[in-house]
Amino acid sequence: xxxxxxxGTLSLGLSRGATELREFxxxxxxxxxxxxxxxxxxxxxxxxxxxxxxxxxxxxxxxIGAGIISTSFVGLGMSVVADREDGTLKRxxxxxxxxxxxxxxxxxxxxxxxxxxxxxxxxVGVLRFDLELPTSAEKWLTFAWVFTLGVIACxxxxxxxxxxxxxxxxxxxxxxxPYIVLQFLSGVFIMQxxxxxxxxxxxxxxxxxxxxxxxxxVFALNDDYAVMEAAGSWxxxxxALVLGAWTIVGLVLVGRTFRWSNTSR
Amino acid sequence: xxxxxxxxxxxxxxxxxxxxxVDLDVARGEVFAVLGPNGAGKTTSxxxxxxxxxxxxxxxxxxxxxxxxxxxxxxxxxxxxxxxxTDAANLTVREAVHHYxxxxxxxxxxxxVIDLVGLTEKAKSRGGTLSGGQRRRLDVALGIIGRPxxxxxxxxxxxxxxxxxxxxxxxxxRLAAEGTTILLTTHYLDEAEALADRVAVLAGGxxxxxxxxxxxxxxxxxxxxxxxxxxxxxxEIRTAEPTKTIAELSxxxxxxxxxxxxxxxxxVYLELIA
Numbered sequence: 001x002x003x004x005x006x007x008g009t010l011s012l013g014l015s016r017g018a019t020e021l022r023e024f025x026x027x028x029x030x031x032x033x034x035x036x037x038x039x040x041x042x043x044x045x046x047x048x049x050x051x052x053x054x055x056x057x058x059x060x061x062x063x064i065g066a067g068i069i070s071t072s073f074v075g076l077g078m079s080v081v082a083d084r085e086d087g088t089l090k091r092x093x094x095x096x097x098x099x100x101x102x103x104x105x106x107x108x109x110x111x112x113x114x115x116x117x118x119x120x121x122x123x124v125g126v127l128r129f130d131l132e133l134p135t136s137a138e139k140w141l142t143f144a145w146v147f148t149l150g151v152i153a154c155x156x157x158x159x160x161x162x163x164x165x166x167x168x169x170x171x172x173x174x175x176x177x178p179y180i181v182l183q184f185l186s187g188v189f190i191m192q193x194x195x196x197x198x199x200x201x202x203x204x205x206x207x208x209x210x211x212x213x214x215x216x217x218v219f220a221l222n223d224d225y226a227v228m229e230a231a232g233s234w235x236x237x238x239x240a241l242v243l244g245a246w247t248i249v250g251l252v253l254v255g256r257t258f259r260w261s262n263t264s265r
Numbered sequence: 266x267x268x269x270x271x272x273x274x275x276x277x278x279x280x281x282x283x284x285x286x287v288d289l290d291v292a293r294g295e296v297f298a299v300l301g302p303n304g305a306g307k308t309t310s311x312x313x314x315x316x317x318x319x320x321x322x323x324x325x326x327x328x329x330x331x332x333x334x335x336x337x338x339x340x341x342x343x344x345x346x347x348x349x350x351t352d353a354a355n356l357t358v359r360e361a362v363h364h365y366x367x368x369x370x371x372x373x374x375x376x377x378v379i380d381l382v383g384l385t386e387k388a389k390s391r392g393g394t395l396s397g398g399q400r401r402r403l404d405v406a407l408g409i410i411g412r413p414x415x416x417x418x419x420x421x422x423x424x425x426x427x428x429x430x431x432x433x434x435x436x437x438x439r440l441a442a443e444g445t446t447i448l449l450t451t452h453y454l455d456e457a458e459a460l461a462d463r464v465a466v467l468a469g470g471x472x473x474x475x476x477x478x479x480x481x482x483x484x485x486x487x488x489x490x491x492x493x494x495x496x497x498x499x500x501e502i503r504t505a506e507p508t509k510t511i512a513e514l515s516x517x518x519x520x521x522x523x524x525x526x527x528x529x530x531x532x533v534y535l536e537l538i539a
Contacts (some may be wrong), residue, residue, distance in 0.1 A: 006337055006370050019364050023355040026391075087350025091407065094315060094345035095368045096337040261317070 006096050013104025016097075020079075020109040034075050034113060038067030039121045045189070046129055054221055056129035058228075061219035062188045064121055065212035068114040068147065069154050069182075074175045076110050077158035081171040084162075084261055093260045103159070103254075110155050114147070132221065139218045142236065146214030149243040153207050156250025163257040182208045192230045200230055207246045210239040266329060268293045268415050268446040269314060274323035276309050283309045285470035287323070291463075293414075296437070296447045298457040298478075301467035302538055307450040308348070308419055310467070314448070315345055315417055328415055341369055344413030344445075346404045348420050353403070354393030358384050361392060362406050369411035382406045382436060398429035402436075409440065416440065418449040422456060434459050454530045468538040482533035494521040 024030050042063045050056045083089045092102055125131030134140060158175065165171035183189055185203030192200050192209065203209045217226070217234035226233045269291035276284040284306040291297040301307050312318040313325060316332035316339075325332055330339045353361040362379055366372040379388050382402040387395060392403060401421060408416060418437070422430045437460055441447055451457055457464045458478045465475040466482075474482045489507040493500050493514070499522075504510045507525045514520055528536075 006341060007367060012368065015364065015367050019356065019360070022360070023353075026355040083352070086352045086354070087347050088352035090317065091345070091347055091350055091352055093317060094340065094343060094347075095365065095411070096341035097368045098337060 009098045009100050010104065012097055012101035014108065016101055016105025017108025017112075020105050021112055024079075024109055024113060030075075030113075034071055035117045036120060038063050038070065038117055039124045042121055042124050043128060046125075050129055053130060053132070054225065056125060056131050057219045057221055058216055058225070060121065060125040060129070060131050061215035062212045064118050065150070065186075065208060065215045066183055066188045067117045067121060068110075068150055069179060069208050069211065071114045071117055072110045072151050072154035073158040073161075074179050075113070075158075076106055076155050077162040077165070077175040078168060078171050079106070079109070080159050080162040081165050081168050084259070085168055089260050099258075106159070107152060107155055110151050111148075114151055118147070131219075134218055142214065143218045146211060146218070146239060146243075149240065149247065150207060150211040150214070153243045153246040153250055154211075156247060156254055157207070160250060160253035160257050163259050182206050185209070187212055187230075191228065193228065204230070207243055210242045214239040266293070267291060267326075268295070268328060269297075269448065270324070270326045271310075271314070272324040274310065274313065274325060275321045276306075276313060276318070277321055282470055284313070284320075287467070287470070287472055289465060289472065291446060291448055293446050294441075294444050295462045296441045296449070296460050298461035298464040299448065299450045299467055300452065300454065300457055300464055300534060301450075302452065305467040305538070306470040307467055311417055311419055311448065311450055315343065316340070341411055342414045344408040344411060344416040346401075346408040346416065346418045346421055348423070350404060351400075352392070355391055357389050357391050358395070358403055358406070359388040361403065362410060365407045366410050371412060372410050373412050375410065378406050378410050381409075381439075383432060397424050398426065398433075401425070401433070405433075405436065409445075413445060415446045415448070418447065420450055420452070422451070422453065430456070454534055458530055466534060466537050473537050474533075478530055481530060482528075482537055484528055484530065484533045487528050487533075490526050491523070492526070493523045 042060065046056065046059055050059055122131065122133065126133065134143070161175060162171060165174045182203065185195065185199055186192070186206065186209035187203070188208070192203060195203070213229060213234065214236065216229070217223075217236060220226070223234070229235070267290050269289060271287055271289040274284055274287040275282070287306070287310055299307050299310070309318065313320045314327050314332055316327075316335060319333065327335075328339060328342055356364070358379060359375070362375040366375045379385055382405050384399060384402055384406065387399055392400070395403060405421070421437075422433050425433060434456070437447065437449070441460075449460065461478055463476065464478055464481055465472045467473070476482070479485055488503045488505050491502045491504060491507050491510050491514075502510055511520070511523070511525070
């Protein structure tokens with residue numbers, strides 16, 4: 001028999017990404033909750049808390065950080081649980097599509113939806129709070145790598161944790177609880193310097209704090225604001241290191257815990 | 266070489282022995298039905314053959330490979346029709362079929378497949394809006410898009426109305442006529458009788474009978490029952506030689522309401538699983 005070669009992993013991954021996006025944007029609840037929630041929170045909380053320009057910059061930066069973690073960690077985790085529940089994963093497992101392509105598709109989904117979310121949030125910031133966007137290429141480069149690394153690390157952890165959840169109903173709890181707690185420990189709503197030492201250390205173990213810190217370095221009016229960070233500097237090297245480490249931890253966890261279905265084995 | 270060869274297959278869940286030593290042989294090009302009540306081990310066995318589930322013991326060869334170890338090339342030769350999937354709810358039929366076609370080296374033409382399963386009019390409808398029967402036909406479309414050598418159908422017509430079942434059967438017959446090997450599980454006996462070349466009855470995790478639908482459980486050789494109506498009421502004789510019996514009886518004249526019956530597949534089946 002002829003053995004025509006099967007399509008490549010990357011091209012299949014991108015094709016999955018396109019299909020995932022198509023499905024994602026057709027669901028109104030995704031547009032409301034995932035894409036607009038951070039912008040809405042920014043609007044509400046910002047109106048209460050933001051009294052000066054510098055605060056708007058810092059708050060917007062932290063909200064983008066929290067937002068991409070909501071799409072990657074919570075949103076992606078939920079979507080994997082849903083794929084397990086509705087038979088998507090079972091069907092895919094019966095096809096010659098490699099698992100890596102499935103995952104590439106999910107990363108594409110998270111990347112694009114996070115980008116939409118960040119743009120919406122920045123638009124609210126600019127229109128409502130006179131947010132100033134960075135003008136130097138260097139800042140945007142930092143934005144790009146923090147964004148990318150944050151999305152990948154948090155996506156992997158979200159997928160790994162999705163294996164704990166048995167149903168979409170219970171996934172909402174499994175995924176949202178750590179996310180909400182981390183928002184308080186990571187300087188999104190409360191500055192980390194205002195937290196007791198133990199909580200600050202706890203927050204520093206997880207990616208959210210580092211993603212937010214990276215974004216604050218991008219949106220701060222000038223680098224003097226770094227003194228407001230827990231360490232008194234932006235620590236960009238450490239941001240890369242921690243997010244890189246979580247990416248590796250995430251890969252190992254996904255490899256070990258990923259389940260194609262709720263009943264397999 | 267057989268498409269499927271299974272020897273001594275076992276699988277337990279905690280204390281429950283779901284599959285307790287199953288042997289199966291399915292020839293290439295054959296339509297093979299696995300019958301059995303709920304909990305007989307049908308789905309578990311099939312999922313092991315599909316590579317979706319680990320086994321505890323036994324030898325399994327599907328298209329020459331061990332499903333627990335086989336890779337992409339092997340999966341490309343399978344077509345799996347899922348039992349209760351609700352995926353692709355936000356994709357149209359056309360989008361879903363075109364997308365899944367991309368996974369294979371030599372897929373069928375997606376538009377032809379949509380036509381073949383009778384969903385041309387629904388090509389622009391989203392998966393989530395299809396009726397039960399249409400939804401299963403989409404599952405079949407996604408199962409056959411890769412031109413499979415072997416198809417697995419797990420209770421494919423559960424919940425179908427009679428017309429949809431007939432349409433579905435003719436689709437399966439068509440695929441079988443093209444040479445596709447088909448393994449189907451069902452608890453509808455008429456379905457097995459209409460489609461299968463051979464059937465195996467599974468009960469309590471074991472194969473309790475195997476054969477063609479016509480000979481299963483010694484059906485062809487079983488005693489026939491001759492029934493007629495005499496002036497003393499309904500009469501009934503079980504005999505191995507019904508022709509002779511009738512010849513003797515009819516010497517006295519015409520027999521009212523005469524029938525000769527052998528056990529139906531259902532009679533045999535119910536006896537086997539009892």
